Amino acid sequence: MKYRAEIDGLRALAVVPVILFHAGFEIFSGGFVGVDVFFVISGYLITTILIGDIENKRFSIVNFYERRARRILPALFFVMLVCIPFAWMWMLPNQMKGFSQSLVAVSLFASNILFWRQSGYFDAAAEEKPLLHTWSLAVEEQYYVVFPIFLILAWRFGKNRVFWMIVVMAAISLLLSEWGWRNKASANFYLAPTRAWELFAGSIAAFIVQKQGVQKNNLLALVGLAAIIFSIFFYDETTPFPSVYALVPVIGVVLLVLYAEKDTFAAKVLSTKGFVGIGLISYSAYLWHQPLFAFARVYKGGMAEEWLMVFLSAISLFFAYLSWKFIESPFREKRKVSSKGILYFSTAGILAFMSVGLYGHFNFKEMNSGRFSPYQKLHNLELGGYIADNKFLQKQSWDILRELSNDNGYGVSGNNYDYELWFDDVSRKNKVLLVGNSHSKDIFNILYQSKMFSSRNQVARFGEQVRNLDSSHDFWESKNYIAADTIVIATRYDSYDIELLPSLIEAVQGDGKKILLVLNIFEFPGEASGYSLIDKIVLDNIGASLEVISYEVNRSYFEYFNSSSNDRISSINAKLSQISNNFGIPTLNRMDYVCNVEIEQCFAVDADLSKNFYDYGHHTISGSQYFSQQAALEKFLHPFLSDI
Structure with missing residues (x-):
């Protein structure tokens, strides 16, 4: 296969935005599309190699997997090895358990499946998982396992038919991803079937280039480059992905592959030394950046400073160069590492990391991890009602609902108890049904404990993501919904929820019920898996007194709240307000009871230093009791009370 410098340049265009996106720089809000660029490049390069090998009758599945092992495993194993001591030093036992599981999953080329399974409410923050980024490697590795076998078996039908088979499979995968983001968003993001079309797009490009060569078309090549750049700067985390939106960067890469002949302007830009140099080390750069960022956030309690992330972004490229020069390059040369050598190395590495991972999974409580975390001293601190363990407080926040339901597994959604009747049919009190994810639990806890609210209302909860409540959902036949007078939607809305919300409101109003929307709560720094x-x-x-620390916490929370640069939810709330105006329904603002603008405090803790939040915005059980007793709760509920 003829070397194309512009492809290495394209790798640079993929990896740098990914790094800066994961570093948290908002200007690169769509930097995640770099992964999709990598998928297309991988599909193109691998298919080009396979077609050449098959047509020249030199294809060997063993040789193919050996080349993949040389390319992928040495640098990956080295990064995993470096991660282990830092994980033990800085990670809490629950975090160490998750890290250990990821060691096993990466070794089995199944980390995308693990992270999909772990993407629930009680899981650790994604930003604090050192090996999270390996999900994309797992997708590629699964493609490497299946695609060569498909190609060699299908080749008997002729190249042209194989090409159209791939086109059909790509179309099916794209349609599946378009369905997936609406119905199974997490699975859609992580799993290979809904990502395969991006790899197949590269395969399709490979067939075309193999037949007619790389064409020279300045305009189409520039359109391709512009499409990728547009996606990087104009997409964000609310953009459904993968979906038809991903066609923009994917088609952009395909256009560059097909039409960026070496004399085109786009090819000349991508072939400059800077782009090619970063492209050559892009794989190692991708491997290094996430562990560096994750461990920085773990050490800093999830609140790494911007200057630190800039520094680590640069360090990731430096480490990448060292990995490329001293690990990647030597292992690719057979004269330095024989075929037997790479086999033994790969086997030993897989078994070793699986063993370490399994040990950590089963013995995480006895490993005494996190000893060198600066936050460790907080766990033995006796200071009023302060509790450092946010994961404990998170689980405790479900106690009221678990006691009511007599179900220790009662959680965000899928609860059998939600289909039973909670309301007293005889009572004349207004029947209020809270609907949504874990935030509906917080509002339920407050209202359930509020004497002011309970004097006039009954309250029940139905746990479900709003995006799932289409006309076919059995929520509409649940006893509490049928009996309810008022529906209150309280969730952490995202673009998927916003899309379905108008039809949900129409259905509720069509049933003659009142409906209100609770706006997204302002988000402070903090995750339940770590610190806030x-x-x-x-x-x-x-060393300071309870009074001083409590005041400092609440004053600092107000300063953070009052800074517009920290506002990540205003755009969603603006959309919610627009929807509420269109339908003539009230909205409730949770910051009405959280913050007091006159005294410039947001009540993150009470006077005894008991936490009212265990993460960015969920309430502790003591926090919900605290807010239920505050006069400010009436301000929050005023639109609701005046609407009844």
């Missing part, structure tokens, strides 16, 4: 801004302030003020 509360913990950082307590750590910085150890």
